[in-house]
Amino acid sequence: MGSSQGSAQGSGTSEVAEDGMTSCNTGVHQCSFPMYVVKVSDFLEMEGVPEPHHVLRRKGLLHEWQPSMFVIFVSHQWLGNGSPDPSGQQMTVLRRALQSWTDGSMTVEVDLMRTFGDQRRFTSSYERVATAYLFLDWFAIPQLTERADGVNDDATTSDTARAVQSIPAYVESCDMFVALVPDLVHSDTGLQCNYGTWLSRGWCRAELWCRLFSNREDTRVVLIFSGREALFIMPLDWQRSLIADGLFTVECDRTVVMKLGERALRSKIEHLDRWGPLTDYRFYLAQEPRLLNQQHGGFSLQGFLRHFSFPSLHDAVKHESGMTGMLCALFAGDADILQSLVKHSADVNARISGIAHLGYSDTLTLLMVAAYSSQEPKILSTLIMSRADPDTVCVSEAGSLVTAAWLATQPGHVQVLLEKKADLAASPPLTGAGAVSNARTVKAFLEARCDAGHVSPNGFGPMYSTAFCGRGSPDAPAILQMLLSSRGDANARAKPRGLLYKECLRARVSAALWGLEGCTVYQRQMASLPGATPLSIAAVMGDQRLVRLLLEHDAEPVANDRGDTPEDLAKAAGHTDLLPILSTFHV
Incomplete structure (x- = not known):
């Protein structure tokens, strides 16, 4: 309410x-x-x-x-x-x-x-x-x-x-x-x-x-x-937002509201069990203990097969689209079942497909999914000990080189990857962490001597990813502050390359025809990127916290390659509440 x-x-x-x-x-x-x-x-x-x-x-x-x-x-x-x-x-x-x-x-x-x-x-x-x-x-x-x-x-x-x-x-x-x-x-x-x-x-x-x-x-x-x-x-965003961890003005509401959430989730699972699709049923069933803040129960192998409706062990270990046996065990947080499936010839380096609508893009590896879904470090360690390659790269549509480190969401993930000799130089992990992780994980990467100014081959770096993706994260200001304190440049101008640059050019054609105000959100953001500073990006995203923080660190309101200032970008995106802040600091 x-x-x-x-x-x-x-x-x-x-x-x-x-x-x-x-x-x-x-x-x-x-x-x-x-x-x-x-x-x-x-x-x-x-x-x-x-x-x-x-x-x-x-x-x-x-x-x-x-x-x-x-x-x-x-x-x-x-x-x-x-x-x-x-x-x-x-x-x-x-x-x-x-x-x-x-x-x-x-x-x-x-x-x-x-x-x-x-x-x-x-x-x-x-x-x-x-x-x-x-x-x-x-x-x-x-x-x-x-x-x-x-x-x-x-x-x-x-x-x-x-x-x-x-x-x-x-x-x-x-x-x-x-x-x-x-x-x-x-x-x-x-x-x-x-x-x-x-x-x-x-x-x-x-x-x-x-x-x-x-x-x-x-x-x-x-x-x-x-x-x-x-x-x-x-x-x-919603999968990481448990009712049990939510903020309540009236503490006694917590138990009552948790029961409402439990009833809704179990009704969803029952509906999917009856009507399908099977992939979604297995996904929510595997996530149920975590979403309800309950203990994960260890499965026997036969109990696991029954629970997730696999007709046979062969069906659980074969690689196919959707929620495979390995994904079910991973989301359920069951390291023992992961090991059992690998012993029965499951592919620990398989690339997933068919669950993009649930937040996990095609071609990610199981190890990447474990990191991105905030599984316990033990799950990552189990996968790597079962010969999952921590240095496997997934090339995103924007040309970013995504690795398991890029998607790490816990300090324990960083520790496991370092212990297993993962190559953190293959793709700057701070770019991913700035977008999908939290302050504790970013701190762990910085302590591992990752460079806050290092950008990916496509020209995208942590100062930009934090500004683009930070408005849903309470940790974004702390992350940006750590990057700035670690020689991150508040006035670094984005220089997109490769696939990312081509997409920016496409968007700039639309912006030239219709103006930034008349573009889609996607076109506006992409057209604004070449030459943009973190301040410009925070302005087009409408993030007051990051705009203020960058201005306090002497960010200059310079124009991007199109000639748009941060004020222009905020106005075009409808974030008029930012205009007094930007104009005050500009003066």
Whole structure:
């Protein structure tokens, strides 16, 4: 939901039972209060500070959910203690995004790294938005304020409490899920509220899980960063965001919300077991203990085969697309089963395929997957001792040379790779760590004497990868600070080469024709890269934390090769909140 405890809370399939209670007629979660929604067309006519439930109801702007409605669930972090958006900034961003979808000037895209080379096949325009309805907690839940009591308190008979308890059911009933995550400041605490802080909230994670684990055909999650930028969430972002580790204003909410997440995940697994696909079933089944913060149970070989529905040992060890036996054992964190499968001729250096939709690109090796999915160091050690090659290279579509070190996400991974004599010079691991890892892992690489200024053969380096990929990571400022303290250059200008440069040139053609504002997010970011400094990249990404940090380290607001300054890039991407910061430091 909103306030300091979480994000927006949403919609549910509801009907009034004979006892007068509202109950769900479909779905996994109980619905105890009707879901109220607002027409998108009415919302676009609103201005300023959002009005609460009772005001909208008096004006006749609230509608009770009906099965024929196309409903958008809006999840957001509150920007004030008593109001979700005291200055109306957040709602302005939402209106601009909805209007852009309605008039066709913006699509929802996949992030830069997954879109490379094919920016059209993943986009969605959402033509139904114009006639859709919105679920927003402030609009839908009566007398909602910053919560002083938990969801499991004694006041469960109140409409507010029953509506809050119905949030998982509301999420299930919505057709589209949007996380509203522009980089703005909380009016009471003065703290930044952005994608990273939204993703850290326990209630927001619960909403996210209820969406992703629903049995709908389309379970995608849209992130709105500005009125000109909307992306689908990266799978690894939610897979690393456990409800058990989330932040809760009311600590007693944690256990209750964890049970909601567990119910959603187990329902997903049961559905996949019955209807498939088998690859997804095995993936979620293998991830279940980790996602629920439970102990991994060791398998016997026969128990493993039964658990993951392998008809025979031969089926488990053969190399094929999807969730092989080796991948099941890897994601389950079972080193003994990995060793057993290798002894029965499983290929420890096999390259994966068929699970890109779950966040793991084709041609990665098992060792790379183990590192990227944050498995315990023991799993990496077991694979290497079974003759997995730590120096195998995967060439990304952008021309980066990806190794297991490049995808390391724990300091223990670095230690294992060093002990096993991995060649850290083959591909600068800090470039990968700056994008996908955390401060502790980056520190381990720096202590191993990796060079913060070393760039990949395609011209991409850690200062750029951190700026491009940092806005979802709470560690990004600490990572950037360590790179700067280790001779990273705040004013280094990007010089893309090879495949990366060719893609930049393609994007610059589009920018020349339509202007940066008229480009897709992908085209804008790629066209901006040649000659860009870390400050330029942080500006086009809208990351206030990194922009401020770079300016404090004497980053100059120089133009890129196209002549775009950081201010130009921030404006083109719709991150107007950055303009005062950039202009103040420039003066």
